């Protein structure tokens with residue numbers, strides 16, 4: 001139903017025209033058979049020229065229509081397909097972008113279905129419609145021919161109809177096998193694409209070469225392909241056997257009927273026209289049965305893929321959204337995490353264990369802790385990519401569960417640890433922080449200046465309009481695909497920072513490792529810029545570079561999902577706890593006569 005609605009909504013006129021014409025095509029072969037019989041019967045009779053001319057003209061007309069119809073139908077079908085695919089893809093990608101949280105994108109079953117929906121979803125509504133029309137068309141042809149046969153010989157009609165049943169059943173069983181194999185090899189194929197993708201990926205190219213894993217990845221790719229091929233081969237063999245059997249049956253059927261017809265003609269019971277009609281009816285019915293089965297199978301296969309499309313389109317939001325969300329005014333007092341517990345699912349361990357933390361309005365809070373202690377997870381909860389498993393996060397006393405996630409995010413700016421650099425121009429990379437500034441060069445340049453990226457960007461071949469990619473080029477650069485550049489890790493990080501600065505007046509600024517890839521000088525400059533930017537603003541800074549945190553109003557130490565210390569730099573140093581230990585450890589590395597870290601110390605750094 002959804003498929004039909006999509007197709008009819010996307011291309012109503014083309015759909016109706018295509019429907020009418022392709023059903024008419026079902027009658028053409030029957031009409032041609034009858035007209036041929038009529039011409040032949042009148043050839044030897046003395047009914048006069050007009051009795052011969054009318055069916056002959058009819059036959060010519062049918063021939064003309066039959067010659068044109070496939071081309072018109074093909075165009076209409078392609079048009080329905082294009083328009084429906086556009087609408088279906090628009091719905092699919094609108095839906096994919098509209099999931100408020102992240103958990104759908106971490107659910108393998110959902111990702112599998114999304115992948116299938118992406119591959120075939122857009123084309124599927126038109127395929128379902130095509131298959132349905134094909135079914136009706138074949139049914140019309142079968143009815144027409146069986147009706148014609150009935151006039152000649154009821155027993156033969158029964159025989160032909162009965163002979164169609166095994167064809168139908170066998171073809172449906174074969175199609176089921178094909179659809180089953182398509183589903184079974186789906187995961188195998190995706191693994192094959194994954195390995196193939198790695199072998200052709202610019203980012204992976206360095207490691208693939210250095211670690212010499214090209215052969216290893218290729219072998220895995222080919223092994224997946226062989227598995228899929230073996231499954232398909234088995235189905236193909238079964239098809240050859242069954243189809244050959246069906247072909248034999250059809251040939252025997254046609255031969256037997258022909259012998260009967262010859263005998264009847266000899267006895268004067270049938271005319272030459274009757275024999276032509278009989279042969280056409282038998283052949284037509286058999287091929288219409290095969291087409292019917294094929295279309296039924298195609299419809300089944302398309303519907304199966306459409307099932308995944310539908311699953312994605314109809315999937316409920318991955319967060320429980322308030323039916324009547326509360327407005328979220330500008331932050332005035334602060335954000336409070338009240339006894340927040342969180343784990344990624346029931347099967348995962350607790351990441352946050354009863355965190356109580358207030359981020360006061362207008363102050364800077366720093367979060368420090370070993371790898372895996374839960375810092376980024378806490379940031380994700382603040383952006384409401386997930387809801388706390390227990391406890392609550394309050395924005396000026398309002399539970400984040402009661403507000404619209406989009407309204408919340410509109411009040412936040414962030415540089416994520418795993419920020420993205422887009423295959424777009426430098427200016428667009430910055431403007432994505434606030435699409436309203438897409439054409440506002442002044443704002444873009446100002447954000448870049450604050451992030452210390454301006455000089456680099458200005459010197460690029462096309463300045464801010466330079467594509468930041470070597471694998472993809474923009475419409476405007478298609479004649480000069482060499483103009484793209486790749487930025488260094490640190491330069492990309494400055495760009496991400498510029499993007500965050502562009503949304504600068506937001507209520508909360510989150511900086512998760514904003515200087516991890518910067519050199520010492522850049523780090524110093526950037527932290528000075530961040531400090532200027534954060535002054536008087538509410539911010540949360542995460543960094544493993546302890547020196548960059550010391551000016552924060554409050555420093556919070558997270559360990560094993562719990563807050564174990566909090567205070568300003570001086571107080572935490574004086575306390576001599578975890579913060580003081582980490583600070584001293586890092587400071588030692590900068591002393592002129594310090595020994596390098598022991599292996600044990602390096603390992604401590606990696607585990608919570």
Ligand SMILES: Nc1ncnc2c1ncn2[C@@H]1O[C@H](COP(=O)(O)OP(=O)(O)OP(=O)(O)O)[C@@H](O)[C@H]1O
Pocket residue numbers: 106344348351369370371372373374375376377378417
């Ligand atoms: N999407 C996820 N699904 C399941 N577990 C996750 C997910 N993301 C993070 N984790 C787990 O949660 C724990 C905390 O991860 P998190 O990224 O919050 O740590 P972190 O303190 O930011 O670490 P780092 O300093 O390395 O960035 C880790 O054990 C990690 O394996």
